[in-house]
Amino acid sequence: MDTVSPATRRRMMQAVKGRDTSPELRLRAALHRRGLRFRVCHKTLPGTPDVVFPRQKLAIFVHGCYWHRHSGCPKATTPKTNVEFWAEKFLANVARDQKKRQVLEDMGWTVKEIWECEVGSADRADRVVDTLFPK
Numbered sequence: 102m103d104t105v106s107p108a109t110r111r112r113m114m115q116a117v118k119g120r121d122t123s124p125e126l127r128l129r130a131a132l133h134r135r136g137l138r139f140r141v142c143h144k145t146l147p148g149t150p151d152v153v154f155p156r157q158k159l160a161i162f163v164h165g166c167y168w169h170r171h172s173g174c175p176k177a178t179t180p181k182t183n184v185e186f187w188a189e190k191f192l193a194n195v196a197r198d199q200k201k202r203q204v205l206e207d208m209g210w211t212v213k214e215i216w217e218c219e220v221g222s223a224d225r226a227d228r229v230v231d232t233l234f235p236k
């Protein structure tokens with residue numbers, strides 16, 4: 102027997118579904134609040150950064166703590182089974198991120214990586230933006 106009503110269940114499922122993109126959306130909303138103009142998902146740039154400031158040559162990636170292995174973060178857990186498989190997969194993800202950063206930096210871009218947990222709420226996203234763009 103389900104312990105929550107169908108409506109509540111639906112809301113919970115939607116929350117899970119939207120979780121992948123919400124850190125990026127929170128960052129974008131915070132940038133908007135500061136009146137900053139940017140582009141989203143710049144496909145012409147290597148690595149397709151999540152947020153791009155073309156004039157400042159600033160590229161921002163919003164990384165999920167788990168898949169991109171936020172060092173020291175409680176969200177960056179490791180599965181207890183198939184440890185080697187996961188270790189290899191995670192290493193490949195991190196190596197790919199480093200490569201993307203390097204390619205962009207070689208092109209004269211500044212690259213910033215924002216972690217999912219750093220933009221966990223609107224307040225925190227505002228603080229991240231303050232750090233990126235000191236007033």
Ligand SMILES: [Zn+2]
Binds near residue numbers: 166171174176216
């Ligand atoms: Zn994190």
